[in-house]
Amino acid sequence: MTTHLSSTRTTVRRLVALDIDGTIVDSESRVPPGTVEALDLVRAAGHEIVPATGRSLAGLLPIATRLGLTTGWSVCSNGAVTVHLNRTAPSGYDVVETRTFDATPVIRRALDVAPNVRVAVEDVGWGWRTGSQFEPGELNGRQKTVPLADLMAEPATRVALVAPGICRYTDVLRAVGITVAPQGPDWLDVTAPGVNKAVALDVVRTHLGISADRTVAVGDGINDLDMLAWAARSVAMGQAPAIVRSAAVQTTGTIDQAGVLPVLASLIPAVDRVISQLAAQIATAEQTAAGPVVLRVWHGVGPQLACCEVWTLQTGRWVRHAPIPSGIGTTMRAIEAATLEAGLAYPRGDEGRRRAQWRSVTGDGPPGFELPLSDL
DSSP: OOOOOOOHHHHHHHOOEESTTTTTTTSSSSSTTTHHHHHHHHHHHHHHHEOOOOHHHHHHHHHHTTTOOOEEEEEEEEGTEEEETTTTTSSSSSEEEEOBBBHHHHHHHHHHOHHHHHHEEHHHHHHEEESSSSTTTTTEEEEEOOOOOHHHHBBBOOEEEOTTTGGGHHHHHHHHSSSSOOOOTTTTEEEEETOHHHHHHHHHHHHHTTOOGGGEEEEGGGGGHHHHHHSSEEEOOOOSSSHHHHHHSSOOOOOTTTTHHHHTTTTTOOOOOOSOHHHHHHHHHHHHSSSOOEEEEOSSSSSSSEEEEEEETTTEEEEEEEEEGGGOOOHHHHHHHHHHTOOOOOOBSSTTTTOOOOOOESSSSSSSEESSOOOO
């Protein structure tokens, strides 16, 4: 079913699950113009962006960096791996959960039905161990060729089976008792029983404390069907197969039309497109917060800020509302200028240059400073 997408102002926090390939990144690994800016505004509105991809973790990380998603939750390998992206971690992420299985039965069955099948077993965060060499670009991350017995020696998160026409053996391989997701006529992804994007996303949703009716999902592939069925609001990309489009509540434009952008725009209030991204993010956060607002900043090395967030007063206590992504690496003076550019006021001194009255804040992370956006 296809419906029109419309922009609505919202103060309701949502989990927004986004497929990567065919949704945010095209077949040549290009990100449509305006996507990063739109993602930043959605985050500034208080929503949780959760990439949910068939890619391995090694394949997700460079795309997440390009998208500015260096913090927050991500679901990889069709739900087999859940991570929390973390700029302060040595690797840039913390693995939260892996769902593994014994790959021996399915690999043996695959060899029975397709003797020339190429087998790759995911090595989380690094790449793949393979029974034979794959071409550059076929697999995300690095690869190491090992004896076939080694591929079956340890529990696996994900196995790739590649052979001409192997998709026709999907049901035969599923009979082993695992999950099989076709990625084309010649490629099958195999994960543990009952594993898919929806299962992993629901664990993330519960952890975040977001209700099931406040979930959004956008995707374009067969491996997105469970995710689209799980979401309260499901959107298929315009180039998706008919079975995917019919499973979604809405259909947007194709990846070449940057179809994800109107979906993201519908999650945020309208902002003045003439102002800077920093000002737009501050304005968006202020409009979507449910109570009085302060801007909080923490310093990095030197005068630059390591973090900028909007906090709001709820039932007598201050809680984090949203990040201001463009605030990272800037200065307090730049925050002040962008706040005025957004048409918002803050307390200032009565004499001289009437500088902004920042106040110290402790107790919520490292010591920092906050600037009220009203006379609190």
